[in-house]
Amino acid sequence: MQTRRLYIDPIHPETELLREGVKWLQAGELVAFPTETVYGLGANALDASACSKIFKAKGRPQDNPLIVHVCNRMMANLLVEGWTPQAELCIQHFWPGPLTLVLPKRATVPDIVTGGLANVAIRMPSHPVALRLIEETGLPIAAPSANLSGRPSPTKGSHVWHDMKDKIPLILDAGACPVGVESTVLDVSGGVPTILRAGGISKEQLEAVLGEVWIDHPSENQAPKAPGMKYRHYAPRGEMILMIGLRERVVQLMVEEIQRGHARLKKVGVLCTLESAPFLHTWLPDLLFVLGSEDRPEEIASNLFEGLRLCDERGIDLILAEGVEEGGLGTAIMNRLKNAAGQHIQFV
Numbered sequence: 001m002q003t004r005r006l007y008i009d010p011i012h013p014e015t016e017l018l019r020e021g022v023k024w025l026q027a028g029e030l031v032a033f034p035t036e037t038v039y040g041l042g043a044n045a046l047d048a049s050a051c052s053k054i055f056k057a058k059g060r061p062q063d064n065p066l067i068v069h070v071c072n073r074m075m076a077n078l079l080v081e082g083w084t085p086q087a088e089l090c091i092q093h094f095w096p097g098p099l100t101l102v103l104p105k106r107a108t109v110p111d112i113v114t115g116g117l118a119n120v121a122i123r124m125p126s127h128p129v130a131l132r133l134i135e136e137t138g139l140p141i142a143a144p145s146a147n148l149s150g151r152p153s154p155t156k157g158s159h160v161w162h163d164m165k166d167k168i169p170l171i172l173d174a175g176a177c178p179v180g181v182e183s184t185v186l187d188v189s190g191g192v193p194t195i196l197r198a199g200g201i202s203k204e205q206l207e208a209v210l211g212e213v214w215i216d217h218p219s220e221n222q223a224p225k226a227p228g229m230k231y232r233h234y235a236p237r238g239e240m241i242l243m244i245g246l247r248e249r250v251v252q253l254m255v256e257e258i259q260r261g262h263a264r265l266k267k268v269g270v271l272c273t274l275e276s277a278p279f280l281h282t283w284l285p286d287l288l289f290v291l292g293s294e295d296r297p298e299e300i301a302s303n304l305f306e307g308l309r310l311c312d313e314r315g316i317d318l319i320l321a322e323g324v325e326e327g328g329l330g331t332a333i334m335n336r337l338k339n340a341a342g343q344h345i346q347f348v
């Protein structure tokens with residue numbers, strides 16, 4: 001299948017370009033589109049056969065359910081069986097935006113969307129292209145991140161092109177996604193609201209509105225409540241080590257690893273903060289990618305997946321990544337870094 005890539009204005013999307021997306025979605029085909037978090041691979045959420053194409057294009061396990069994207073409350077009401085007071089509060093404070101709510105589903109939602117679960121995950125994105133596309137299509141849109149399963153999520157049209165070229169008919173390319181990490185997935189179906197996946201809205205932000213919020217920490221013989229969390233994600237091709245600790249120690253360890261890597265003729269890449277970069281560039285890693293300032297986690301979040309993908313593009317064998325402080329958006333960033341490193345972490 002030939003893939004068209006249309007460049008669309010991220011703030012004032014051109015109606016004729018949106019219509020191209022509407023045409024394919026209404027015909028039961030896949031369209032990749034930007035959201036404020038990452039690019040989504042969209043299909044009509046009410047059409048099981050359209051949704052099955054998502055799993056095929058991504059190579060996604062069937063038991064990993066999809067988030068359904070809506071553009072207004074009425075559309076959400078068609079999908080959700082019962083709203084809880086916590087869900088109402090979340091909608092008031094965080095929609096449209098990077099927060100996905102898990103709630104009891106109506107029979108209108110096909111089983112393939114929820115992986116057979118009784119709950120559906122829904123969110124209202126704030127990106128103008130995403131909102132207008134859903135509005136013009138007039139349908140709820142099921143969309144996972146538009147990457148091949150296991151690979152870093154796409155935050156630029158070029159990332160989607162790389163992973164989905166020849167697999168889908170259309171990519172709406174609006175440049176970089178502003179947030180850069182996926183939405184927070186929050187179970188508000190009853191009881192204490194529980195974070196199933198850390199993301200663009202922090203635990204602290206949620207607690208300010210909801211009071212107590214839990215985090216789903218499945219133990220070893222327990223499945224996570226978000227089925228996707230059990231799979232390896234964001235994996236670059238090279239080996240990756242995440243280093244956590246005082247700057248001085250992290251830098252020292254990175255320098256040692258760069259030298260050891262080079263002695264073995266390995267290409268070594270470094271993903272680090274702006275503050276650490278001056279101490280590392282003189283050691284000539286094959287790639288030095290500055291994620292952003294440690295004082296601006298939103299900057300680090302927006303560059304993270306680009307950094308991981310660049311390591312692959314440059315054929316990096318060993319990736320050394322600097323950890324950031326947990327808490328706020330830092331928790332979502334660290335979750336991605338740990339996952340990308342396959343839990344290969346050094347505390348120094």
Ligand code: TXA
Pocket residue numbers: 035037038039040041064065066067098100102114117119120121143144145146181182183184185196197225226227228229
């Ligand atoms: O920001 C985002 O959330 C992006 C954009 C495109 O909206 N989407 C995204 O989708 O990250 P995906 O499929 O890559 O991740 C969805 C996560 C998975 O961990 C999945 O298991 C979980 O949400 N999930 C989906 N439906 C669920 C449900 N009914 N119950 C529990 N977890 C669910």
Ligand code: MG
Pocket residue numbers: 144145153
């Ligand atoms: Mg994903």
